[in-house]
Amino acid sequence: KKKIILDCDPGMDDSMAIIMACKSDALEVKAITAVNGNYRVDVTSKNALKVLELIGRTDIPVGKGMPEPMVRKCPKDPFTHGKDGQAENNLPDPVTPLSDKNAVELIIDTVKANPGEIYILCTGPMSNVAMAMKKAPEIKEMIAGIYAISGAFGLNRYAYTNATGDTPQSEWNVYVDPEAADIVYNSGVKLVALGLDVATHFDVNLTDEDIRMLEESDKPEAKFFLQAVHFVNERGFEAYCAVIDCMAVGYAIDATLVKTISGHVGIETKSDLTLGMTVLDRRHHFVWESLPVVEIGESADYERFLKLLMKLVLA
Ligand code: BDR
Ligand code: CA
Secondary structure, three states: OEEEEEEEOOOHHHHHHHHHHHHOOOEEEEEEEEOOOOOOHHHHHHHHHHHHHHOOOOOOOEEEOOOOOOOOOOOOOOOOOOOOOOOOOOOOOOOOOOOOOOHHHHHHHHHHHOOOOEEEEEOOOOHHHHHHHHHOHHHHHHEEEEEEEOOOOOOOOOOOOOOOOOOOOOOHHHHHOHHHHHHHHOOOOOEEEEOHHHHOOOOOOOOHHHHHHHHHOOOHHHHHHHHHHHHHHHOOOOHHHHOOOHHHHHHHHOHHHEEEEEEEEEEOOOOOOOOOOEEEOOOOOOOOOOOOEEEEEEEEOHHHHHHHHHHHHHO
């Protein structure tokens, strides 16, 4: 089993990622750490607990994360995940307590207790992971890899931005905390960035048969998923919006789901116009080799990804 920490900002799609990860036999979820992003960390940490209670996995510790991004204030998410941050599933308030350790401590301790074995899945801004690396730089050599829903690289005709209203060029998770992304991208840890190029794809849509199977299931997580799809559809979005972050979990389970290319990437941390932009140096000559090399999702097998997601939700 691959040991993972899921660092997330639930978020309906982060919640679906939690469900998918916890139900996969291929993964062992050692900790969930919550961060500011889709909502403030008070809400996202509670939402993580709510999902774990929904699927009966309260054995997994949840650490509450950084109160703010590394150097900025957290912007407000223009794309609402609903009043509860979970597509108005309105799950009951959790009775399970948060871990005594905050997210940064939980990341450091979990990595140190499993040197060379932990993969960190980042489905929110990278504030917690960057702070963990800053506080305990020695963990960088002990992290097996990072799979992140991060960036937009302009590799296909799909979205370049979803920080709608804030910048015409940035993906939300990087936009919220560009300085954190800069630290993590430059950390030397093997990073796979699954950006909007692969994670927001119109081919990720449910068939009538999928909907029927979810409706017939008595699993609470199937109902959660249906409500999330209904929620995004009602607002004029396709089903993929409800499962963006699941791509990182899919990749952790089966890396053949996503084809990647490697390239030098820089993070914009200064310009208002392009704050949080992930700049891929695509030149053949004169490439800025000082920029870190990152694996970037270029295309994915959406049919197999959806099959895996459906199988795990219904299991
Ligand atoms: C990210 O935006 C958030 O709304 C989603 O949870 C996802 O992690 C994609 O840019
Ligand atoms: Ca997210």
